Amino acid sequence: MKSVLSIAIFTLFFLAGCASLPSLELLPMVDIEPAKCQRPWVTEKRQFVHAIAATLPDGKKTLITGVTTIDPEERSLHVVIMTIEGLVLFEGRAKGDKVEIQRGISLFSSGAFAEGLMNDVRLIFLKPATVPTEVGIARGFDVVCRYQDDISGVVDVKIGRGGDWELARYDSANRLQRRVIARSGSDSERGAVPERIKLTAEGTFGYSLDMQLIQ
Amino acid sequence: MIPRHEFGFKRPGVGMMCLLLFLLAVDVRGVHGEDARLAQFREQATQIQSLQATFVQKKQMKILLRPLISTGRFFFRRPAAIRWEYQSPVNSVLTMYQGEVKRFFKRDGKAVQDSGANLQAMQVVMQNITRWLGGRFDDNSDFKTTLEKNRILLTPSTDMSGMIERIELQLSSQPGVIESITIFEDGENYTKIDFKGLEINQPISDSVFKESL
Numbered sequence: 408m409k410s411v412l413s414i415a416i417f418t419l420f421f422l423a424g425c426a427s428l429p430s431l432e433l434l435p436m437v438d439i440e441p442a443k444c445q446r447p448w449v450t451e452k453r454q455f456v457h458a459i460a461a462t463l464p465d466g467k468k469t470l471i472t473g474v475t476t477i478d479p480e481e482r483s484l485h486v487v488i489m490t491i492e493g494l495v496l497f498e499g500r501a502k503g504d505k506v507e508i509q510r511g512i513s514l515f516s517s518g519a520f521a522e523g524l525m526n527d528v529r530l531i532f533l534k535p536a537t538v539p540t541e542v543g544i545a546r547g548f549d550v551v552c553r554y555q556d557d558i559s560g561v562v563d564v565k566i567g568r569g570g571d572w573e574l575a576r577y578d579s580a581n582r583l584q585r586r587v588i589a590r591s592g593s594d595s596e597r598g599a600v601p602e603r604i605k606l607t608a609e610g611t612f613g614y615s616l617d618m619q620l621i622q
Numbered sequence: 623m624i625p626r627h628e629f630g631f632k633r634p635g636v637g638m639m640c641l642l643l644f645l646l647a648v649d650v651r652g653v654h655g656e657d658a659r660l661a662q663f664r665e666q667a668t669q670i671q672s673l674q675a676t677f678v679q680k681k682q683m684k685i686l687l688r689p690l691i692s693t694g695r696f697f698f699r700r701p702a703a704i705r706w707e708y709q710s711p712v713n714s715v716l717t718m719y720q721g722e723v724k725r726f727f728k729r730d731g732k733a734v735q736d737s738g739a740n741l742q743a744m745q746v747v748m749q750n751i752t753r754w755l756g757g758r759f760d761d762n763s764d765f766k767t768t769l770e771k772n773r774i775l776l777t778p779s780t781d782m783s784g785m786i787e788r789i790e791l792q793l794s795s796q797p798g799v800i801e802s803i804t805i806f807e808d809g810e811n812y813t814k815i816d817f818k819g820l821e822i823n824q825p826i827s828d829s830v831f832k833e834s835l
Contacts, residue, residue, distance in 0.1 A: 454687050458712040460729050461738070469738025470714055470727040474685055485685055491692070491714050491727075493681045493805070493813035495785070510784045514739070617729065621711040622690060 426609070428561055428581035431543030431551055439542045444552035444564060447572045447589065448534040452478045455532075455600070456622035458491075464612040471496070473618065477532045484528050488515065501525040527606055527616070530576055531587055535562050548573070560584070570601065583609050660769045666798030672699040672826050673799070675817040679708075684810040696817065703831040719831040726834040733835040765789070774800075784808065796820065 454476045462468050474487040483502040489495045497515040499508045506518075506525050514520060535554040545551045548565040555561045561581065565573040570591030576584050585608055592602025604618040674697045681690040692712075697705040707715040713728035714736075725736035765776040774791040787806045794801035799822065804814040 454685075456686075456690060460727065460734065463738065467737040468734050469736050469741075470712065470734075472690070472712075474683070474690075476685060487683065487685055489681075491708055491712060493679065493690075495683075495807065495811070498685075512785070619712075619729075622688075 426583035428577045428583075429563075431541055431545075431553060431563075433541060433543045434550070439539075439550060439552070441538075443550055443566055444539050444542070445534055446566050446570075447564060447574065448532065449477055449479055452476070452480070455620060457604070457618040458621050459488075460617040460619075462615045462617075464614050472621075475528060475532060479533060482533060482536070484525060484532070486524065486528055488524070497521070497524070499525065501529070527585065527608070530562070530574060530585055531604060531606060535559075572601075585609070660767075660774070663769075663774075663793065663798060668798070669823075670700075670798050671823050673697070673820065673822055674824065674826060675820045677818065678816045680814045680816075682810075682812050682814070697826055697830050699826050699831070703826075703828075705831050707835075713835055715835055717831050717834075719828070724834070728835050735834075794820070796822065 454474065457473045457475070459471050459473045460468060461471060470491060472489050472491060474489075476485040478484075481502060483500065485500050486498070487495060488497040495510065495512075497508070497511045497520070499506060499511070499521050501507070506521050508516060508518070508521050511517075511521070535556070537554050537556050539552040540555045541553040543551045543553070545565050548567045550566050552564045552566070553561060554564070557579070559576070560579045561577040563575045563577075565575075567573070572589050574585070574587040574589075576586075578584050585606060587604060587606045589601035589604045591600070600620065602620050604616075604620075606616045606618070608614050674695070676695050677693065679692040679694075681692070683690075692708050693710045694706070694708040696707070697703075702718060702721070704718040705715065706717075714726070716723070716725045718724075723741065725741050726733045727736055728734070764778060764780055766779050768775045768777075772793040774793065776789040776791070778786055778788075785807060787808050789806070790804045791800045792802040792804075793799070799820060800817070801820075802814060802816045804812055806812045
């Protein structure tokens with residue numbers, strides 16, 4: 408009996424740690440303005456500079472500066488990661504699925520790092536290439552838009568009031584991979600551009616990027 | 623200990639190394655410096671026991687729509703105590719005291735210790751700075767030093783293409799003092815640090831080098 412209870416508790420904890428794709432309380436698609444689902448993403452070429460507090464898989468923390476130029480029309484990215492002192496650690500471009508490292512130091516020069524970085528940046532700053540397949544509601548948000556394709560899985564976009572939004576990406580097995588929380592802050596002049604964006608990568612080698620807009 | 627040929631290129635903290643080295647550049651003894659002015663500058667610099675200043679850092683890159691401006695304060699005391707503090711747009715500090723290098727940054731009002739890979743590199747960097755401050759500047763063969771008017775030019779003697787093309791140190795009218803540092807990555811990308819309000823040989827307490835943010 409004891410062992411059955413242990414297994415049950417273990418299973419409960421295990422399942423609790425593996426967030427999976429939630430079902431949506433669906434809304435009629437016709438009631439949703441397409442622009443509402445697209446609110447997190449820029450519609451014209453923009454540049455952002457963030458101070459990024461990174462928490463690494465081993466729990467260590469470090470501060471870096473990130474410069475991101477997004478061209479939504481070309482679906483291209485230009486990304487620079489540097490130290491606060493201005494030393495460039497990484498510079499690269501991505502267009503479509505193609506990633507090009509222009510320069511990099513040590514582990515920042517690896518292809519795996521560049522691919523992972525660009526995937527995270529794409530998730531935050533580029534609208535999915537598909538259209539929403541479902542639209543629903545979620546507690547605390549106006550609307551949830553679900554984007555889905557066979558390769559990258561599912562991206563849920565929760566749109567809140569006042570410019571706040573959240574993203575969740577699930578893999579093809581519907582396991583949560585990334586969660587992004589964006590808060591617009593109090594600076595109305597910046598409009599819909601979030602003051603703060605936090606990306607959390609789930610899994611054994613999970614990490615987080617806490618991005619504060621500085622320019 | 624990292625191999626000398628990698629120094630200043632593969633290690634993430636090397637830019638900082640250069641910045642600190644040249645701010646404190648102060649000890650250019652050992653450079654093959656027959657040039658009398660260089661020798662004179664070296665001699666004047668050895669008279670500096672402590673230094674404090676505010677600074678403005680301008681990062682110019684081809685990608686940037688407008689330069690990234692940072693400001694802060696710098697403190698140095700012989701033989702090897704340093705506080706390099708950024709106050710804007712982010713709050714971050716790098717300290718070295720009694721051989722220990724620490725870095726902190728502020729997030730949500732709290733000081734967070736930075737323990738990323740950069741710090742390990744910085745430890746090596748700071749040890750090297752200490753050596754240079756001890757008069758062994760010529761231990762580092764990674765840069766060739768020349769004097770051009772009132773600027774010291776440092777050019778890499780190893781391949782640092784894409785990272786450091788050259789470094790310019792603008793000499794101040796104050797004897798033995800550098801008033802600005804410019805690190806050129808290439809023709810279009812550079813970092814310039816201007817020092818203002820320099821105070822030389824004023825007492826600086828230990829706490830300045832020990833406190834975080």
